[in-house]
Amino acid sequence: MPSRSLVGKRVRQLLVFVHVVVSTGWMGAGAANVVLTTTAAVTGDPQVWRVCYLLVQTVDTWLVIPGAFAALVSGIALSLVTPWGLARYWWVLVKLALTVVVILFSTFFVGAWVEESIVAGLAPRPFAVELAVGPLANLAAFLLMTWASVAKPWGRTPWSPARPAARRPAPSVTLTG
Numbered sequence: 689m690p691s692r693s694l695v696g697k698r699v700r701q702l703l704v705f706v707h708v709v710v711s712t713g714w715m716g717a718g719a720a721n722v723v724l725t726t727t728a729a730v731t732g733d734p735q736v737w738r739v740c741y742l743l744v745q746t747v748d749t750w751l752v753i754p755g756a757f758a759a760l761v762s763g764i765a766l767s768l769v770t771p772w773g774l775a776r777y778w779w780v781l782v783k784l785a786l787t788v789v790v791i792l793f794s795t796f797f798v799g800a801w802v803e804e805s806i807v808a809g810l811a812p813r814p815f816a817v818e819l820a821v822g823p824l825a826n827l828a829a830f831l832l833m834t835w836a837s838v839a840k841p842w843g844r845t846p847w848s849p850a851r852p853a854a855r856r857p858a859p860s861v862t863l864t865g
Contacts, residue, residue, distance in 0.1 A: 696771045703769065707762040714755030715830040717747050721823040722797075729820035734810040741819075742804045748799060756791050763787065776849070778842035783833045790829050798822045 695703075724787050728740035763783065767774040775781060801815035801822070806813055 689847050694771075700770060703762060703766045707759065707766055710755050710758035710762055711830075711833075713751060714759050714809050715827070717751035718823060718826050719828055721752070722827050725819040725823050728805075728813070729816045737813055737816075738809060739805065741802050744802050744819075745806065748794070748802070752794065756787070756794070757821075760787050760791065770781070773848070775845055777840065777843055779836040779840050781845060782842070783836055786829045786833050791803055792828045793822070794826060798826070 724732040724744045724747070728737045731737065731740075763776065766772070767780055767784075772780050774784070798819065801819050804814050805816075805819065813819075
């Protein structure tokens with residue numbers, strides 16, 4: 689990691705702690721949704737479908753939505769106060785982009801499919817396959833973001849400030865007489 693930080697060590701550690709906790713919670717809630725939507729997809733019982741989708745809605749309301757926005761805000765805060773920056777390294781940009789994509793996908797697609805499935809009640813499930821695959825795609829994105837946080841791949845972006853040139857000792861000159 690680059691060595692200079694805009695905040696003290698304790699503040700940075702607290703921000704990292706908060707980011708890891710809320711991100712892990714978001715991923716765990718996403719995993720719970722995978723279990724619920726997969727259960728709904730493989731069962732033939734309409735009562736189980738409805739309960740699973742109601743539970744997904746509850747998990748989303750109390751865990752996924754707050755976790756997603758807490759991960760986004762804490763990640764941006766960390767990037768702004770540490771040398772990693774928001775646009776200096778590809779892994780940070782990929783995590784930011786995936787976070788936004790997962791939030792948008794979950795809101796405008798998965799959330800809408802869950803609501804329509806709840807309204808459908810005991811009728812045939814309108815989005816059973818999408819609701820089994822969508823949360824799995826989110827979980828894959830969470831795992832990629834976690835890997836990127838650990839591996840820090842892909843190097844610097846073109847928007848990263850140039851690295852200062854390494855200081856080399858001046859060549860020693862010996863005078864012969």
